[in-house]
Amino acid sequence: MPVLELAGKNITFNDEGFMEDHKQWDEAVAREIAAKVGIPELNERHFTVLNYMRKAYEENGTGPSIRALTKQSGIPTKELYELFPKGPAKKAARIAGIPKPQGCI
Amino acid sequence: MTDIFAEPNVLGAEDETLEPVKKVSIVISRGSLEGVYPGLIMANGARMEGIEASIFFTFFGLHAIVKKKMNKLKVATVGNPALCVPDAMGMALPTFLGAIPGMSAFATYMMKKEMEKIDIPPVGEFIEMIHDAGAKLYSCKATVDMFKLKPEDFCPQMDKVLTVGEFYELSAGSQIIFT
Structure with missing residues:
Protein backbone atom coordinates (compact mmCIF):
# COMPACT_ATOMS: atom_id res chain seq x y z
CA MET A 1 0.00 0.00 0.00
CA PRO A 2 1.35 3.41 -0.91
CA VAL A 3 2.78 5.52 1.89
CA LEU A 4 3.24 9.24 1.32
CA GLU A 5 5.04 11.72 3.50
CA LEU A 6 2.56 14.55 4.09
CA ALA A 7 2.97 17.39 6.58
CA GLY A 8 5.86 15.55 8.23
CA LYS A 9 3.92 12.31 8.77
CA ASN A 10 4.00 8.99 6.94
CA ILE A 11 0.42 8.49 5.79
CA THR A 12 -0.80 5.14 4.45
CA PHE A 13 -3.27 5.15 1.57
CA ASN A 14 -5.19 2.34 -0.07
CA ASP A 15 -4.74 1.65 -3.77
CA GLU A 16 -7.52 4.09 -4.68
CA GLY A 17 -5.85 6.90 -2.79
CA PHE A 18 -8.02 7.03 0.33
CA MET A 19 -6.39 7.17 3.77
CA GLU A 20 -6.22 3.84 5.57
CA ASP A 21 -6.53 5.31 9.04
CA HIS A 22 -8.59 8.46 9.46
CA LYS A 23 -6.93 9.10 12.82
CA GLN A 24 -3.70 10.03 11.05
CA TRP A 25 -5.52 13.06 9.63
CA ASP A 26 -5.05 16.66 10.62
CA GLU A 27 -5.65 19.98 8.87
CA ALA A 28 -2.11 20.16 7.52
CA VAL A 29 -2.48 16.68 5.98
CA ALA A 30 -5.81 17.79 4.46
CA ARG A 31 -4.14 20.82 2.89
CA GLU A 32 -1.43 18.68 1.31
CA ILE A 33 -3.89 16.12 -0.09
CA ALA A 34 -6.08 18.96 -1.39
CA ALA A 35 -3.13 20.52 -3.21
CA LYS A 36 -2.45 17.18 -4.89
CA VAL A 37 -6.05 16.84 -6.11
CA GLY A 38 -6.32 20.33 -7.53
CA ILE A 39 -7.58 22.45 -4.63
CA PRO A 40 -4.64 24.75 -3.80
CA GLU A 41 -6.26 26.48 -0.79
CA LEU A 42 -8.70 25.14 1.79
CA ASN A 43 -10.91 27.78 3.40
CA GLU A 44 -13.30 27.73 6.34
CA ARG A 45 -16.18 26.45 4.14
CA HIS A 46 -14.07 23.51 2.95
CA PHE A 47 -13.34 22.63 6.56
CA THR A 48 -17.05 22.85 7.45
CA VAL A 49 -17.62 20.09 4.87
CA LEU A 50 -14.56 18.05 5.87
CA ASN A 51 -15.34 18.18 9.58
CA TYR A 52 -18.96 17.21 8.96
CA MET A 53 -17.84 14.26 6.81
CA ARG A 54 -15.42 13.07 9.46
CA LYS A 55 -18.09 13.36 12.14
CA ALA A 56 -20.60 11.41 10.00
CA TYR A 57 -17.98 8.75 9.33
CA GLU A 58 -17.12 8.38 13.01
CA GLU A 59 -20.81 8.06 13.89
CA ASN A 60 -22.00 5.80 11.06
CA GLY A 61 -18.88 4.09 9.77
CA THR A 62 -19.48 5.52 6.31
CA GLY A 63 -19.32 8.93 4.68
CA PRO A 64 -22.60 10.86 4.29
CA SER A 65 -24.70 11.08 1.12
CA ILE A 66 -24.59 14.42 -0.71
CA ARG A 67 -28.14 15.01 0.44
CA ALA A 68 -27.32 14.48 4.12
CA LEU A 69 -24.13 16.47 3.71
CA THR A 70 -25.83 19.54 2.25
CA LYS A 71 -28.78 19.41 4.66
CA GLN A 72 -26.76 18.92 7.80
CA SER A 73 -23.57 20.87 7.14
CA GLY A 74 -25.52 23.89 5.83
CA ILE A 75 -23.46 24.02 2.62
CA PRO A 76 -25.85 24.20 -0.37
CA THR A 77 -25.41 21.77 -3.28
CA LYS A 78 -24.18 24.47 -5.66
CA GLU A 79 -21.50 25.65 -3.27
CA LEU A 80 -20.44 22.09 -2.51
CA TYR A 81 -19.74 21.52 -6.22
CA GLU A 82 -17.80 24.81 -6.34
CA LEU A 83 -15.75 23.94 -3.26
CA PHE A 84 -14.91 20.44 -4.52
CA PRO A 85 -15.11 20.58 -8.30
CA LYS A 86 -15.20 17.39 -10.37
CA GLY A 87 -16.78 14.98 -7.97
CA PRO A 88 -17.49 16.41 -4.52
CA ALA A 89 -18.30 13.20 -2.65
CA LYS A 90 -15.14 11.32 -3.57
CA LYS A 91 -12.88 14.33 -3.50
CA ALA A 92 -14.10 15.58 -0.13
CA ALA A 93 -13.82 12.07 1.35
CA ARG A 94 -10.26 11.84 0.08
CA ILE A 95 -9.29 15.15 1.64
CA ALA A 96 -11.22 14.37 4.84
CA GLY A 97 -9.14 11.21 5.25
CA ILE A 98 -12.14 8.84 5.27
CA PRO A 99 -12.88 5.88 2.96
CA LYS A 100 -14.57 6.22 -0.42
CA PRO A 101 -18.29 6.91 0.03
CA GLN A 102 -20.46 3.81 -0.46
CA GLY A 103 -23.87 5.33 -1.27
CA CYS A 104 -25.35 6.06 -4.70
CA ILE A 105 -26.94 9.38 -3.76
CA MET B 1 5.31 6.08 -8.97
CA THR B 2 1.80 6.21 -10.40
CA ASP B 3 -0.41 9.02 -9.14
CA ILE B 4 -2.64 7.40 -6.54
CA PHE B 5 -4.96 10.41 -6.58
CA ALA B 6 -5.61 10.20 -10.32
CA GLU B 7 -9.32 10.92 -10.94
CA PRO B 8 -11.52 9.43 -12.06
CA ASN B 9 -9.94 6.04 -11.56
CA VAL B 10 -10.91 3.54 -14.21
CA LEU B 11 -11.44 0.71 -11.79
CA GLY B 12 -10.97 -2.83 -12.86
CA ALA B 13 -10.21 -1.89 -16.45
CA GLU B 14 -7.76 -4.31 -18.00
CA ASP B 15 -7.00 -1.93 -20.82
CA GLU B 16 -5.36 1.06 -19.18
CA THR B 17 -5.77 3.20 -22.26
CA LEU B 18 -9.57 3.25 -21.81
CA GLU B 19 -10.96 6.75 -21.42
CA PRO B 20 -13.19 7.41 -18.41
CA VAL B 21 -16.78 8.51 -19.15
CA LYS B 22 -16.76 12.31 -19.44
CA LYS B 23 -20.29 13.24 -20.46
CA VAL B 24 -23.72 11.56 -20.37
CA SER B 25 -27.08 12.49 -21.89
CA ILE B 26 -29.87 10.62 -20.17
CA VAL B 27 -33.30 10.27 -21.76
CA ILE B 28 -36.21 9.77 -19.35
CA SER B 29 -39.23 8.60 -21.31
CA ARG B 30 -41.56 7.11 -18.71
CA GLY B 31 -43.71 8.88 -16.16
CA SER B 32 -44.12 6.27 -13.43
CA LEU B 33 -42.11 6.59 -10.24
CA GLU B 34 -39.96 3.59 -11.15
CA GLY B 35 -39.63 4.98 -14.68
CA VAL B 36 -38.26 8.33 -13.55
CA TYR B 37 -35.92 7.52 -10.66
CA PRO B 38 -33.26 5.43 -12.43
CA GLY B 39 -32.49 8.30 -14.81
CA LEU B 40 -32.42 10.82 -11.97
CA ILE B 41 -30.11 8.64 -9.89
CA MET B 42 -27.78 8.12 -12.85
CA ALA B 43 -27.66 11.84 -13.64
CA ASN B 44 -26.98 12.75 -10.04
CA GLY B 45 -24.39 9.99 -9.76
CA ALA B 46 -22.67 11.30 -12.87
CA ARG B 47 -22.36 14.77 -11.37
CA MET B 48 -21.04 13.27 -8.13
CA GLU B 49 -18.25 11.68 -10.17
CA GLY B 50 -17.49 14.92 -11.97
CA ILE B 51 -19.11 13.69 -15.19
CA GLU B 52 -21.00 16.28 -17.25
CA ALA B 53 -24.70 15.36 -17.35
CA SER B 54 -27.92 16.39 -19.02
CA ILE B 55 -31.39 14.90 -18.92
CA PHE B 56 -33.84 14.97 -21.83
CA PHE B 57 -37.41 14.44 -20.63
CA THR B 58 -39.73 13.05 -23.28
CA PHE B 59 -43.27 11.67 -23.44
CA PHE B 60 -44.61 10.88 -19.95
CA GLY B 61 -41.11 11.31 -18.55
CA LEU B 62 -41.88 15.01 -18.86
CA HIS B 63 -44.12 14.70 -15.79
CA ALA B 64 -40.98 14.70 -13.66
CA ILE B 65 -40.43 18.40 -14.44
CA VAL B 66 -44.07 19.56 -14.60
CA LYS B 67 -44.78 21.42 -11.35
CA LYS B 68 -48.25 19.96 -10.76
CA LYS B 69 -47.19 16.39 -11.48
CA MET B 70 -43.60 15.95 -10.29
CA ASN B 71 -44.39 15.13 -6.68
CA LYS B 72 -47.40 12.96 -7.53
CA LEU B 73 -45.75 10.28 -9.66
CA PRO B 122 -38.63 13.10 -3.48
CA VAL B 123 -38.73 13.97 -7.20
CA GLY B 124 -39.06 17.74 -6.73
CA GLU B 125 -36.15 17.95 -4.31
CA PHE B 126 -34.08 15.56 -6.45
CA ILE B 127 -34.61 17.69 -9.58
CA GLU B 128 -33.47 20.77 -7.67
CA MET B 129 -30.43 18.92 -6.31
CA ILE B 130 -29.43 17.61 -9.76
CA HIS B 131 -29.84 21.06 -11.28
CA ASP B 132 -27.79 22.69 -8.51
CA ALA B 133 -25.15 20.03 -9.12
CA GLY B 134 -24.76 21.47 -12.61
CA ALA B 135 -26.77 19.06 -14.76
CA LYS B 136 -28.91 20.53 -17.55
CA LEU B 137 -32.60 19.63 -17.78
CA TYR B 138 -34.26 19.71 -21.18
CA SER B 139 -37.77 18.94 -22.35
CA CYS B 140 -38.76 17.40 -25.65
CA LYS B 141 -40.48 19.82 -28.05
CA ALA B 142 -42.71 17.22 -29.68
CA THR B 143 -44.08 16.21 -26.26
CA VAL B 144 -44.49 19.80 -25.08
CA ASP B 145 -46.56 20.50 -28.24
CA MET B 146 -48.52 17.28 -27.96
CA PHE B 147 -49.39 17.81 -24.26
CA LYS B 148 -50.01 21.56 -24.92
CA LEU B 149 -47.66 22.54 -22.09
CA LYS B 150 -46.78 26.17 -21.40
CA PRO B 151 -43.52 27.51 -19.93
CA GLU B 152 -45.26 28.23 -16.62
CA ASP B 153 -46.23 24.55 -16.29
CA PHE B 154 -42.59 23.58 -15.75
CA CYS B 155 -40.48 23.71 -12.63
CA PRO B 156 -37.94 26.56 -12.69
CA GLN B 157 -35.05 24.09 -13.10
CA MET B 158 -36.12 23.19 -16.65
CA ASP B 159 -33.43 24.83 -18.81
CA LYS B 160 -34.80 24.63 -22.33
CA VAL B 161 -37.24 22.98 -24.72
CA LEU B 162 -35.26 21.13 -27.40
CA THR B 163 -36.04 19.48 -30.68
CA VAL B 164 -34.56 16.02 -31.02
CA GLY B 165 -32.03 17.48 -33.44
CA GLU B 166 -30.88 20.01 -30.87
CA PHE B 167 -30.67 17.26 -28.30
CA TYR B 168 -28.23 15.36 -30.52
CA GLU B 169 -26.23 18.53 -31.14
CA LEU B 170 -25.91 19.19 -27.41
CA SER B 171 -25.00 15.55 -26.85
CA ALA B 172 -21.78 15.81 -28.85
CA GLY B 173 -19.19 13.67 -27.11
CA SER B 174 -21.83 12.16 -24.80
CA GLN B 175 -22.85 8.66 -23.99
CA ILE B 176 -26.61 8.64 -24.60
CA ILE B 177 -28.57 6.56 -22.11
CA PHE B 178 -32.25 5.82 -22.75
CA THR B 179 -34.43 4.94 -19.78
Whole structure:
Protein backbone atom coordinates (compact mmCIF):
# COMPACT_ATOMS: atom_id res chain seq x y z
CA MET A 1 0.00 0.00 0.00
CA PRO A 2 1.35 3.41 -0.91
CA VAL A 3 2.78 5.52 1.89
CA LEU A 4 3.24 9.24 1.32
CA GLU A 5 5.04 11.72 3.50
CA LEU A 6 2.56 14.55 4.09
CA ALA A 7 2.97 17.39 6.58
CA GLY A 8 5.86 15.55 8.23
CA LYS A 9 3.92 12.31 8.77
CA ASN A 10 4.00 8.99 6.94
CA ILE A 11 0.42 8.49 5.79
CA THR A 12 -0.80 5.14 4.45
CA PHE A 13 -3.27 5.15 1.57
CA ASN A 14 -5.19 2.34 -0.07
CA ASP A 15 -4.74 1.65 -3.77
CA GLU A 16 -7.52 4.09 -4.68
CA GLY A 17 -5.85 6.90 -2.79
CA PHE A 18 -8.02 7.03 0.33
CA MET A 19 -6.39 7.17 3.77
CA GLU A 20 -6.22 3.84 5.57
CA ASP A 21 -6.53 5.31 9.04
CA HIS A 22 -8.59 8.46 9.46
CA LYS A 23 -6.93 9.10 12.82
CA GLN A 24 -3.70 10.03 11.05
CA TRP A 25 -5.52 13.06 9.63
CA ASP A 26 -5.05 16.66 10.62
CA GLU A 27 -5.65 19.98 8.87
CA ALA A 28 -2.11 20.16 7.52
CA VAL A 29 -2.48 16.68 5.98
CA ALA A 30 -5.81 17.79 4.46
CA ARG A 31 -4.14 20.82 2.89
CA GLU A 32 -1.43 18.68 1.31
CA ILE A 33 -3.89 16.12 -0.09
CA ALA A 34 -6.08 18.96 -1.39
CA ALA A 35 -3.13 20.52 -3.21
CA LYS A 36 -2.45 17.18 -4.89
CA VAL A 37 -6.05 16.84 -6.11
CA GLY A 38 -6.32 20.33 -7.53
CA ILE A 39 -7.58 22.45 -4.63
CA PRO A 40 -4.64 24.75 -3.80
CA GLU A 41 -6.26 26.48 -0.79
CA LEU A 42 -8.70 25.14 1.79
CA ASN A 43 -10.91 27.78 3.40
CA GLU A 44 -13.30 27.73 6.34
CA ARG A 45 -16.18 26.45 4.14
CA HIS A 46 -14.07 23.51 2.95
CA PHE A 47 -13.34 22.63 6.56
CA THR A 48 -17.05 22.85 7.45
CA VAL A 49 -17.62 20.09 4.87
CA LEU A 50 -14.56 18.05 5.87
CA ASN A 51 -15.34 18.18 9.58
CA TYR A 52 -18.96 17.21 8.96
CA MET A 53 -17.84 14.26 6.81
CA ARG A 54 -15.42 13.07 9.46
CA LYS A 55 -18.09 13.36 12.14
CA ALA A 56 -20.60 11.41 10.00
CA TYR A 57 -17.98 8.75 9.33
CA GLU A 58 -17.12 8.38 13.01
CA GLU A 59 -20.81 8.06 13.89
CA ASN A 60 -22.00 5.80 11.06
CA GLY A 61 -18.88 4.09 9.77
CA THR A 62 -19.48 5.52 6.31
CA GLY A 63 -19.32 8.93 4.68
CA PRO A 64 -22.60 10.86 4.29
CA SER A 65 -24.70 11.08 1.12
CA ILE A 66 -24.59 14.42 -0.71
CA ARG A 67 -28.14 15.01 0.44
CA ALA A 68 -27.32 14.48 4.12
CA LEU A 69 -24.13 16.47 3.71
CA THR A 70 -25.83 19.54 2.25
CA LYS A 71 -28.78 19.41 4.66
CA GLN A 72 -26.76 18.92 7.80
CA SER A 73 -23.57 20.87 7.14
CA GLY A 74 -25.52 23.89 5.83
CA ILE A 75 -23.46 24.02 2.62
CA PRO A 76 -25.85 24.20 -0.37
CA THR A 77 -25.41 21.77 -3.28
CA LYS A 78 -24.18 24.47 -5.66
CA GLU A 79 -21.50 25.65 -3.27
CA LEU A 80 -20.44 22.09 -2.51
CA TYR A 81 -19.74 21.52 -6.22
CA GLU A 82 -17.80 24.81 -6.34
CA LEU A 83 -15.75 23.94 -3.26
CA PHE A 84 -14.91 20.44 -4.52
CA PRO A 85 -15.11 20.58 -8.30
CA LYS A 86 -15.20 17.39 -10.37
CA GLY A 87 -16.78 14.98 -7.97
CA PRO A 88 -17.49 16.41 -4.52
CA ALA A 89 -18.30 13.20 -2.65
CA LYS A 90 -15.14 11.32 -3.57
CA LYS A 91 -12.88 14.33 -3.50
CA ALA A 92 -14.10 15.58 -0.13
CA ALA A 93 -13.82 12.07 1.35
CA ARG A 94 -10.26 11.84 0.08
CA ILE A 95 -9.29 15.15 1.64
CA ALA A 96 -11.22 14.37 4.84
CA GLY A 97 -9.14 11.21 5.25
CA ILE A 98 -12.14 8.84 5.27
CA PRO A 99 -12.88 5.88 2.96
CA LYS A 100 -14.57 6.22 -0.42
CA PRO A 101 -18.29 6.91 0.03
CA GLN A 102 -20.46 3.81 -0.46
CA GLY A 103 -23.87 5.33 -1.27
CA CYS A 104 -25.35 6.06 -4.70
CA ILE A 105 -26.94 9.38 -3.76
CA MET B 1 5.31 6.08 -8.97
CA THR B 2 1.80 6.21 -10.40
CA ASP B 3 -0.41 9.02 -9.14
CA ILE B 4 -2.64 7.40 -6.54
CA PHE B 5 -4.96 10.41 -6.58
CA ALA B 6 -5.61 10.20 -10.32
CA GLU B 7 -9.32 10.92 -10.94
CA PRO B 8 -11.52 9.43 -12.06
CA ASN B 9 -9.94 6.04 -11.56
CA VAL B 10 -10.91 3.54 -14.21
CA LEU B 11 -11.44 0.71 -11.79
CA GLY B 12 -10.97 -2.83 -12.86
CA ALA B 13 -10.21 -1.89 -16.45
CA GLU B 14 -7.76 -4.31 -18.00
CA ASP B 15 -7.00 -1.93 -20.82
CA GLU B 16 -5.36 1.06 -19.18
CA THR B 17 -5.77 3.20 -22.26
CA LEU B 18 -9.57 3.25 -21.81
CA GLU B 19 -10.96 6.75 -21.42
CA PRO B 20 -13.19 7.41 -18.41
CA VAL B 21 -16.78 8.51 -19.15
CA LYS B 22 -16.76 12.31 -19.44
CA LYS B 23 -20.29 13.24 -20.46
CA VAL B 24 -23.72 11.56 -20.37
CA SER B 25 -27.08 12.49 -21.89
CA ILE B 26 -29.87 10.62 -20.17
CA VAL B 27 -33.30 10.27 -21.76
CA ILE B 28 -36.21 9.77 -19.35
CA SER B 29 -39.23 8.60 -21.31
CA ARG B 30 -41.56 7.11 -18.71
CA GLY B 31 -43.71 8.88 -16.16
CA SER B 32 -44.12 6.27 -13.43
CA LEU B 33 -42.11 6.59 -10.24
CA GLU B 34 -39.96 3.59 -11.15
CA GLY B 35 -39.63 4.98 -14.68
CA VAL B 36 -38.26 8.33 -13.55
CA TYR B 37 -35.92 7.52 -10.66
CA PRO B 38 -33.26 5.43 -12.43
CA GLY B 39 -32.49 8.30 -14.81
CA LEU B 40 -32.42 10.82 -11.97
CA ILE B 41 -30.11 8.64 -9.89
CA MET B 42 -27.78 8.12 -12.85
CA ALA B 43 -27.66 11.84 -13.64
CA ASN B 44 -26.98 12.75 -10.04
CA GLY B 45 -24.39 9.99 -9.76
CA ALA B 46 -22.67 11.30 -12.87
CA ARG B 47 -22.36 14.77 -11.37
CA MET B 48 -21.04 13.27 -8.13
CA GLU B 49 -18.25 11.68 -10.17
CA GLY B 50 -17.49 14.92 -11.97
CA ILE B 51 -19.11 13.69 -15.19
CA GLU B 52 -21.00 16.28 -17.25
CA ALA B 53 -24.70 15.36 -17.35
CA SER B 54 -27.92 16.39 -19.02
CA ILE B 55 -31.39 14.90 -18.92
CA PHE B 56 -33.84 14.97 -21.83
CA PHE B 57 -37.41 14.44 -20.63
CA THR B 58 -39.73 13.05 -23.28
CA PHE B 59 -43.27 11.67 -23.44
CA PHE B 60 -44.61 10.88 -19.95
CA GLY B 61 -41.11 11.31 -18.55
CA LEU B 62 -41.88 15.01 -18.86
CA HIS B 63 -44.12 14.70 -15.79
CA ALA B 64 -40.98 14.70 -13.66
CA ILE B 65 -40.43 18.40 -14.44
CA VAL B 66 -44.07 19.56 -14.60
CA LYS B 67 -44.78 21.42 -11.35
CA LYS B 68 -48.25 19.96 -10.76
CA LYS B 69 -47.19 16.39 -11.48
CA MET B 70 -43.60 15.95 -10.29
CA ASN B 71 -44.39 15.13 -6.68
CA LYS B 72 -47.40 12.96 -7.53
CA LEU B 73 -45.75 10.28 -9.66
CA LYS B 74 -46.89 6.75 -8.88
CA VAL B 75 -45.58 3.21 -9.12
CA ALA B 76 -47.25 1.27 -11.96
CA THR B 77 -49.00 -1.70 -10.35
CA VAL B 78 -50.58 -2.95 -13.57
CA GLY B 79 -48.49 -4.49 -16.31
CA ASN B 80 -45.52 -4.86 -14.00
CA PRO B 81 -44.93 -8.60 -13.48
CA ALA B 82 -41.86 -7.94 -11.32
CA LEU B 83 -43.89 -6.21 -8.61
CA CYS B 84 -44.02 -8.23 -5.40
CA VAL B 85 -45.53 -7.68 -1.96
CA PRO B 86 -44.49 -6.69 0.60
CA ASP B 87 -41.02 -6.37 -0.91
CA ALA B 88 -38.95 -7.59 -3.84
CA MET B 89 -38.59 -11.08 -2.34
CA GLY B 90 -42.28 -11.40 -1.50
CA MET B 91 -45.22 -12.80 -3.41
CA ALA B 92 -45.86 -11.58 -6.95
CA LEU B 93 -48.76 -9.13 -7.17
CA PRO B 94 -51.27 -10.40 -9.76
CA THR B 95 -52.21 -7.76 -12.33
CA PHE B 96 -55.93 -7.85 -11.40
CA LEU B 97 -55.03 -6.96 -7.78
CA GLY B 98 -52.82 -4.17 -9.08
CA ALA B 99 -55.90 -2.69 -10.71
CA ILE B 100 -57.77 -2.25 -7.41
CA PRO B 101 -58.24 1.48 -6.65
CA GLY B 102 -55.63 2.68 -4.19
CA MET B 103 -53.15 -0.08 -4.99
CA SER B 104 -50.86 2.19 -6.94
CA ALA B 105 -51.00 4.82 -4.18
CA PHE B 106 -50.15 2.15 -1.62
CA ALA B 107 -47.23 0.74 -3.62
CA THR B 108 -45.99 4.31 -4.12
CA TYR B 109 -46.21 5.01 -0.40
CA MET B 110 -44.22 1.86 0.38
CA MET B 111 -41.54 2.60 -2.18
CA LYS B 112 -41.16 6.23 -1.10
CA LYS B 113 -40.77 5.12 2.50
CA GLU B 114 -37.94 2.75 1.56
CA MET B 115 -36.29 5.38 -0.64
CA GLU B 116 -36.32 7.95 2.14
CA LYS B 117 -34.45 5.44 4.34
CA ILE B 118 -31.58 5.32 1.89
CA ASP B 119 -31.66 9.08 1.39
CA ILE B 120 -33.21 9.21 -2.08
CA PRO B 121 -35.08 12.53 -2.15
CA PRO B 122 -38.63 13.10 -3.48
CA VAL B 123 -38.73 13.97 -7.20
CA GLY B 124 -39.06 17.74 -6.73
CA GLU B 125 -36.15 17.95 -4.31
CA PHE B 126 -34.08 15.56 -6.45
CA ILE B 127 -34.61 17.69 -9.58
CA GLU B 128 -33.47 20.77 -7.67
CA MET B 129 -30.43 18.92 -6.31
CA ILE B 130 -29.43 17.61 -9.76
CA HIS B 131 -29.84 21.06 -11.28
CA ASP B 132 -27.79 22.69 -8.51
CA ALA B 133 -25.15 20.03 -9.12
CA GLY B 134 -24.76 21.47 -12.61
CA ALA B 135 -26.77 19.06 -14.76
CA LYS B 136 -28.91 20.53 -17.55
CA LEU B 137 -32.60 19.63 -17.78
CA TYR B 138 -34.26 19.71 -21.18
CA SER B 139 -37.77 18.94 -22.35
CA CYS B 140 -38.76 17.40 -25.65
CA LYS B 141 -40.48 19.82 -28.05
CA ALA B 142 -42.71 17.22 -29.68
CA THR B 143 -44.08 16.21 -26.26
CA VAL B 144 -44.49 19.80 -25.08
CA ASP B 145 -46.56 20.50 -28.24
CA MET B 146 -48.52 17.28 -27.96
CA PHE B 147 -49.39 17.81 -24.26
CA LYS B 148 -50.01 21.56 -24.92
CA LEU B 149 -47.66 22.54 -22.09
CA LYS B 150 -46.78 26.17 -21.40
CA PRO B 151 -43.52 27.51 -19.93
CA GLU B 152 -45.26 28.23 -16.62
CA ASP B 153 -46.23 24.55 -16.29
CA PHE B 154 -42.59 23.58 -15.75
CA CYS B 155 -40.48 23.71 -12.63
CA PRO B 156 -37.94 26.56 -12.69
CA GLN B 157 -35.05 24.09 -13.10
CA MET B 158 -36.12 23.19 -16.65
CA ASP B 159 -33.43 24.83 -18.81
CA LYS B 160 -34.80 24.63 -22.33
CA VAL B 161 -37.24 22.98 -24.72
CA LEU B 162 -35.26 21.13 -27.40
CA THR B 163 -36.04 19.48 -30.68
CA VAL B 164 -34.56 16.02 -31.02
CA GLY B 165 -32.03 17.48 -33.44
CA GLU B 166 -30.88 20.01 -30.87
CA PHE B 167 -30.67 17.26 -28.30
CA TYR B 168 -28.23 15.36 -30.52
CA GLU B 169 -26.23 18.53 -31.14
CA LEU B 170 -25.91 19.19 -27.41
CA SER B 171 -25.00 15.55 -26.85
CA ALA B 172 -21.78 15.81 -28.85
CA GLY B 173 -19.19 13.67 -27.11
CA SER B 174 -21.83 12.16 -24.80
CA GLN B 175 -22.85 8.66 -23.99
CA ILE B 176 -26.61 8.64 -24.60
CA ILE B 177 -28.57 6.56 -22.11
CA PHE B 178 -32.25 5.82 -22.75
CA THR B 179 -34.43 4.94 -19.78
